[in-house]
Amino acid sequence: MRVVLLCDMEGSSCVTQWDQVNSDAAQYAEGRRLYTQDVNAAVRGAKRAGAKEIIVVDGHGAGGAWSFNSLVKDMLEPGAEYVFGHRWGCYVEPLKAGCDAMLMIATHAMAGTSDGILCHTISSQSWHEAFINGRPIGESALAAGVAGAFDVPLVLVSGDEAACREARAIIGPQVAAAPVKRGTMRYTARCLAPADSAALIENTVCQTLTNPHSWPKPLVFEAPMELRVEMSSPDKTRDFIGKPGVEITGPRTVVSRGENFWRVWDQFWHQ
Numbered sequence: 001m002r003v004v005l006l007c008d009m010e011g012s013s014c015v016t017q018w019d020q021v022n023s024d025a026a027q028y029a030e031g032r033r034l035y036t037q038d039v040n041a042a043v044r045g046a047k048r049a050g051a052k053e054i055i056v057v058d059g060h061g062a063g064g065a066w067s068f069n070s071l072v073k074d075m076l077e078p079g080a081e082y083v084f085g086h087r088w089g090c091y092v093e094p095l096k097a098g099c100d101a102m103l104m105i106a107t108h109a110m111a112g113t114s115d116g117i118l119c120h121t122i123s124s125q126s127w128h129e130a131f132i133n134g135r136p137i138g139e140s141a142l143a144a145g146v147a148g149a150f151d152v153p154l155v156l157v158s159g160d161e162a163a164c165r166e167a168r169a170i171i172g173p174q175v176a177a178a179p180v181k182r183g184t185m186r187y188t189a190r191c192l193a194p195a196d197s198a199a200l201i202e203n204t205v206c207q208t209l210t211n212p213h214s215w216p217k218p219l220v221f222e223a224p225m226e227l228r229v230e231m232s233s234p235d236k237t238r239d240f241i242g243k244p245g246v247e248i249t250g251p252r253t254v255v256s257r258g259e260n261f262w263r264v265w266d267q268f269w270h271q
Contacts (some may be wrong), residue, residue, distance in 0.1 A: 001054040003046055004094050004102045006143055006257040010107035010118040011159025013197035014181045016189050032072050034194060035106055038158065040077040041198035042105045045205025046069035047079050054080035059088045089142055090270045095150035101215065102147040102154045103205065109162035110138025115183040116162040131223055134238035140167040148218035149262035155215045156208045158201050160189065174216035176208040204237045211250055218233050227256045243267060
């Protein structure tokens with residue numbers, strides 16, 4: 001079994017503040033440790049389930065040289081390979097080569113979610129909200145859409161309750177969930193202790209991967225597909241000028257269209 005773990009930081013156990021996830025902030029070292037502990041738990045669960053190839057992608061943009069490079073290296077669980085430096089949602093080599101499942105670890109809810117801890121979509125500074133075929137979406141839908149383009153299901157999400165609820169709403173109730181905290185507002189939460197979170201994640205990952213008959217189907221959006229992003233301000237559209245397949249349709253609106261979601265995403269975000 002080959003599995004990919006797409007990991008973020010805001011959904012980690014006991015993380016509730018930007019200072020814990022931004023590289024230039026005082027609490028970043030604490031956030032890194034909490035993040036690494038959750039990821040390690042997921043790796044242990046995948047190993048227990050018999051996964052022979054476990055590919056962990058650090059997907060957190062912490063800023064500067066720490067972007068997609070936040071896991072604490074000398075704490076990492078053995079028995080997996082770790083990918084650093086790739087922009088979020090752009091490392092697809094294992095999906096292309098043939099992969100059984102994707103899991104999202106320490107993810108967060110989409111922008112505007114009232115009980116979503118540190119909620120945002122891709123960038124808290126540049127993106128206001130995003131839509132696929134007119135439906136509001138967050139990062140779990142984007143990741144599931146990319147994986148689905150390669151016939152790979154997103155089978156599990158860990159993070160806060162809002163992130164888990166969001167994933168199930170768009171992918172289906174079969175998505176396994178490991179909620180490690182419950183938001184009361186954007187920066188306040190009721191959290192499990194890190195050791196309890198780790199046990200929950202490890203056991204949920206193991207149980208999910210050992211029962212593939214319970215997995216949801218790969219998420220494939222209806223073609224033709226349209227990804228529409230409302231940027232936070234008009235100047236944020238400049239990076240998209242001249243991109244093939246991408247159109248600026250309003251002062252803050254950027255649209256990417258295509259028949260395959262990986263193509264839609266790649267031409268918008270990666271190329």
